[in-house]
Amino acid sequence: MRIGIDIMGGDYAPDESIKGVKLYLENTSAPAELYLFGDEQTAISLLERYEAPSGNVRIIHTTQCIDMHESPTRALKEKPDSSISRGFQMLSGDEIDAFISAGNTGAMLVGTLFSIKAIEGVIRPAISTLVPKINGSTGLLLDVGLNADCKPEQLNQFAIMGTVYAQLILGIDNPLTALINVGEEEGKGNLLCQAAYPLLKSNRHIRFYGNVEGRHILTHEADVLVCEGFTGNVILKLAESFYDISRRRNIHDEYFDRFNFENYGGTPVLGVTKPIIIGHGISRAKAFMNMILLAQQMIEKRVMEKMKEELS
Amino acid sequence: MRIGIDIMGGDYAPDESIKGVKLYLENTSAPAELYLFGDEQTAISLLERYEAPSGNVRIIHTTQCIDMHESPTRALKEKPDSSISRGFQMLSGDEIDAFISAGNTGAMLVGTLFSIKAIEGVIRPAISTLVPKINGSTGLLLDVGLNADCKPEQLNQFAIMGTVYAQLILGIDNPLTALINVGEEEGKGNLLCQAAYPLLKSNRHIRFYGNVEGRHILTHEADVLVCEGFTGNVILKLAESFYDISRRRNIHDEYFDRFNFENYGGTPVLGVTKPIIIGHGISRAKAFMNMILLAQQMIEKRVMEKMKEELS
Numbered sequence: 001m002r003i004g005i006d007i008m009g010g011d012y013a014p015d016e017s018i019k020g021v022k023l024y025l026e027n028t029s030a031p032a033e034l035y036l037f038g039d040e041q042t043a044i045s046l047l048e049r050y051e052a053p054s055g056n057v058r059i060i061h062t063t064q065c066i067d068m069h070e071s072p073t074r075a076l077k078e079k080p081d082s083s084i085s086r087g088f089q090m091l092s093g094d095e096i097d098a099f100i101s102a103g104n105t106g107a108m109l110v111g112t113l114f115s116i117k118a119i120e121g122v123i124r125p126a127i128s129t130l131v132p133k134i135n136g137s138t139g140l141l142l143d144v145g146l147n148a149d150c151k152p153e154q155l156n157q158f159a160i161m162g163t164v165y166a167q168l169i170l171g172i173d174n175p176l177t178a179l180i181n182v183g184e185e186e187g188k189g190n191l192l193c194q195a196a197y198p199l200l201k202s203n204r205h206i207r208f209y210g211n212v213e214g215r216h217i218l219t220h221e222a223d224v225l226v227c228e229g230f231t232g233n234v235i236l237k238l239a240e241s242f243y244d245i246s247r248r249r250n251i252h253d254e255y256f257d258r259f260n261f262e263n264y265g266g267t268p269v270l271g272v273t274k275p276i277i278i279g280h281g282i283s284r285a286k287a288f289m290n291m292i293l294l295a296q297q298m299i300e301k302r303v304m305e306k307m308k309e310e311l312s
Numbered sequence: 313m314r315i316g317i318d319i320m321g322g323d324y325a326p327d328e329s330i331k332g333v334k335l336y337l338e339n340t341s342a343p344a345e346l347y348l349f350g351d352e353q354t355a356i357s358l359l360e361r362y363e364a365p366s367g368n369v370r371i372i373h374t375t376q377c378i379d380m381h382e383s384p385t386r387a388l389k390e391k392p393d394s395s396i397s398r399g400f401q402m403l404s405g406d407e408i409d410a411f412i413s414a415g416n417t418g419a420m421l422v423g424t425l426f427s428i429k430a431i432e433g434v435i436r437p438a439i440s441t442l443v444p445k446i447n448g449s450t451g452l453l454l455d456v457g458l459n460a461d462c463k464p465e466q467l468n469q470f471a472i473m474g475t476v477y478a479q480l481i482l483g484i485d486n487p488l489t490a491l492i493n494v495g496e497e498e499g500k501g502n503l504l505c506q507a508a509y510p511l512l513k514s515n516r517h518i519r520f521y522g523n524v525e526g527r528h529i530l531t532h533e534a535d536v537l538v539c540e541g542f543t544g545n546v547i548l549k550l551a552e553s554f555y556d557i558s559r560r561r562n563i564h565d566e567y568f569d570r571f572n573f574e575n576y577g578g579t580p581v582l583g584v585t586k587p588i589i590i591g592h593g594i595s596r597a598k599a600f601m602n603m604i605l606l607a608q609q610m611i612e613k614r615v616m617e618k619m620k621e622e623l624s
Contacts, residue, residue, distance in 0.1 A: 134557060148494055148502035182460055182545040190460035190542045214549030218557065230502045231543045233494040237526030238547060242554050245446060245530065245567065253561055 003295045004096040006083040007038035008065050009103020010283045014042055017102070020288020022052035027289070031056050032296050035096050037083035038062055062086045068281060072106030076114075084108065088115040091274060098295035100266065102279030102288070109146060109269075109278070116272045119304060121311045123154050125271035126161060126229070127278065129236050130170075132258035134219050140166050141180075141217070142270065143229035144236045150228035152195035155179065159206045160310050161270040162224035168301040169294070170223070174207055178222035180231060181211035192228060200226075205310045265290030273304055315607050316408040318395040319350035320377050321415020322595045326354055329414070332600020334364035339601070343368050344608050347408050349395035350374055374398045380593060384418030388426075396420065400427040403586060410607035412578065414591030414600070421458060421581075421590070428584045431616060433623045435466050437583035438473060438541070439590065441548050442482075444570035446531050452478050453492075453529070454582065455541035456548045462540035464507035467491065471518045472622050473582040474536035480613040481606070482535070486519055490534035492543060493523035504540060512538075517622045577602030585616055 007017040018036075025031050033056050036043050040061035047054055064082035066075040076085055087099040088111040101108055109127075118125055128142035142158045143150070159177045166175035179200055181189040186197055188211060200208045212220050217235065227235075243259035265287050266279035275298040277291045298304070319329040330348075337343050345368050348355050352373035359366055376394035378387040388397055399411040400423040413420055421439075430437055440454035454470045455462070471489045478487035491512055493501040498509055500523060512520045524532050529547065539547075555571035577599050578591035587610040589603045610616070 145494055148505075180546060182457055182542055190540075193460075193542075214546035214551075215553040215556075217546075217550055218553055227546075228502075230494055230505075231546055234492060234526035234529075234539075234543055234547060235550060238529055238550060239526075241527040241530055244527075246563075246565075249565055249567060251558075251563055251565055251568075253558075253563055255557065255561060256563075 001032040001296065001299055002035055002096045003032045003292055004035040004037060004060075004087045004090060004099040005288070005292065006087055006099070006101035006103050007036045007043055008062070008083045009101040010279060011281050012284055013102065014038055014046055016284045017288050018043065018046040018052065019050055019285035020292070021047075021057065022050050023285050023289040024292045025053045025056060028293070032292070033058065034292070035060055035090070037087050060086055060090065066104045066107050068104055070104060070107070072104060072110040075104065075107055076110055084111055091276070092116060097299055098275035098277070100277045100279065100288075100291045100295055102266070102281060102283040105278055105281075108276065112269050112272060112276050116274060116276065119271055119273055119308045119311060122157060122271040123151065125269050126158050127267050127269055128162065128165065129267060130264045131217060131225065132255070134255060135221065137223070138170055139223045139225060140170065141225045141227070141232055141235065143227070143232050144267070145229045145233040146269070147229040149230070150192060152192060152199055155192070155196040155226050155228065156199040156203055157271070157311060158226040159200055159203060159208070159224060161307055162226060163206045164303060164307045164310055165268075165270060166223045168303050168306060169297060172223050175223035176209050176221060177206045177224040177226065178209045178212040178216070178220060180217070180225055180227035181213065184211050184213060186210065262287045263290075265294050268294060268298065271307070275299060275304070313344040313608065313611055314347055314408045315344045315604055316347040316349060316399045316402060316411040317600070317604065318399055318411070318413035318415055319348045319355055320374070320395045321413040322591060323593050324596055325414065326350055326358055328596045329600050330355065330358040330364065331362055331597035332604065333359075333369065334362050335597050335601040336604045337365045337368060340605070344604070345370065346604070347372055347402070349399050372398060372402070378416045378419050380416055382416060382419070384416060384422040387416065387419055388422055396423060403588070404428060409611055410587035410589070412589045412591065412603045412607055414578070414593060414595040417590055417593075420588065424581050424584060424588050428586060428588065431583055431585055431620045431623060434469060434583040435463065437581050438470050439579050439581055440474065440477065441579060442576045443529060443537065444567065446567060447533065449535070450482055451535045451537060452482065453537045453539070453544055453547065455539070455544050456579070457541045457545035458581070459541040461542070462504060464504060464511055467504070467508040467538050467540065468511040468515055469583070469623060470538040471512055471515060471520070471536060473619055474538060475518045476615060476619045476622055477580075477582060478535045480615050480618060481609060484535050487535035488521050488533060489518045489536040489538065490521040490524040490528070490532060492526070492529070492537055492539035494525065496523050496525060498522065574599045575602075577606050580606060580610065583619070587611060587616070
């Protein structure tokens with residue numbers, strides 16, 4: 001198993017990405033082969049400085065870097081030797097099995113959409129976020145930004161992809177799916193929700209609860225929450241800002257602390273044939289380790305294969 | 313000036329609605345005439361019990377009640393002598409100038425849409441919520457639920473209605489409007505936002521900032537935040553649930569406490585020719601008083617007339 005990591009991406013890269021590699025290698029009994037994309041000399045010296053085990057590491061030397069604020073499409077085109085571009089080249093050439101970056105999110109999304117195949121039958125991939133529930137469990141919300149406009153059938157596919165992910169990665173036996181809406185009764189909502197509801201209701205690959213409202217996102221028992229990527233993105237960023245505000249105001253609370261993204265690593269793109277994991281710009285070592293572990297788990301537990309089965 | 317109040321609507325009605333009436337009458341130098349819709353005997357005995365001044369009060373005896381969970385359209389049709397139905401009858405007959413209820417929200421919305429005229433040129437009315445900003449100011453978010461599907465021109469109208477409300481009611485001189493979106497750059501977002509952006513940009517009745525994301529809702533300087541009612545409703549209810557969770561977890565914080573809706577009273581319907589104010593089901597005396605004060609202010613400051621001017 002070969003997992004590619006962009007060591008140049010993220011506010012605290014390359015130091016923290018290399019420290020994450022070390023953490024992973026030291027804490028994993030059967031580690032994957034790690035392909036580090038970035039400047040070779042930097043990688044070598046940091047691996048030495050942090051005394052990372054080097055047996056499972058290969059460095060793919062790249063000479064360019066995509067900055068956080070560059071236009072994704074142009075950057076991918078004009079910087080073919082950047083760590084992100086090279087990662088996608090090797091991923092699409094089957095030279096690696098997964099790719100991780102905490103760099104330019106847009107470039108990761110554009111790279112995903114244009115380099116990697118969607119799972120057969122998937123209209124469009126989606127990105128998800130984990131939702132800390134007030135009852136102690138962890139749910140999954142998708143899409144959170146790849147699909148600002150959706151067809152009803154896409155929400156139906158998100159429900160299947162989310163269910164498989166919740167089963168295999170979150171370890172939830174028989175996940176319950178809900179549709180985010182503006183009212184609880186069947187028939188409520190915008191045209192998209194009105195059309196998606198009957199699809200979800202008759203979908204035998206999922207266990208469908210029905211509609212939930214904004215006030216249920218953190219409080220309802222449903223494990224998989226589906227919506228189009230516009231609303232999902234606003235939910236995600238509003239929730240993140242609540243967490244940021246609570247930190248800035250020195251509020252310390254066990255539940256609020258679960259919104260700290262570092263606990264989760266990164267956001268996997270769902271619906272593609274290989275794990276692609278997009279890290280938060282402010283990822284540190286622990287987040288990088290968790291992203292590598294997540295990619296490994298997704299491969300070992302055959303998440304993509306299972307999604308393909310359920311979607312066909 | 314004649315303000316109608318449904319004294320039977322709300323979890324703590326009629327006690328708290330009558331106590332709100334008393335608070336209003338005792339704290340207002342030139343009070344409006346209050347028309348109380350509900351059971352006459354109950355109203356009389358509660359007014360006596362709470363020793364409310366009775367000079368400015370008229371009771372409109374009604375014999376029916378719309379429960380919180382009744383189907384709005386059916387209830388309004390089958391209960392013509394309910395406090396909500398009678399309120400709308402007198403509002404549309406020009407017998408009162410404003411109407412307030414903390415009862416069945418759906419019935420209030422349906423009543424609004426079918427009994428009261430929209431301001432000339434308004435495609436559809438909207439409902440708004442106040443947004444406590446981290447910088448200490450208070451913004452306005454609309455629509456929060458009346459229009460789950462919107463045309464671009466509707467968002468443009470929300471911006472105008474929100475700007476007038478922010479000027480006249482929130483006392484903000486030259487309000488800044490932003491479009492809620494999934495990215496900051498022009499051209500980002502779903503089809504609706506892409507089409508609404510140029511309309512907002514060239515709208516000379518507002519001061520347009522551009523796009524803001526979910527993480528800016530509580531943190532950005534923009535005073536008026538516009539979005540369709542689906543996303544707006546999810547934002548409102550998610551924010552309310554954050555507040556509820558913080559209370560349940562015994563988090564006491566000056567900023568978080570500003571999310572307590574009681575401070576604001578209720579939600580005015582914007583874009584109609586007369587103030588209609590929808591209270592939260594759990595409204596108590598203070599919220600009722602604030603709703604009456606808001607209706608009075610909207611009339612005195614000629615909010616509807618100014619909206620009509622700006623929209624034409």
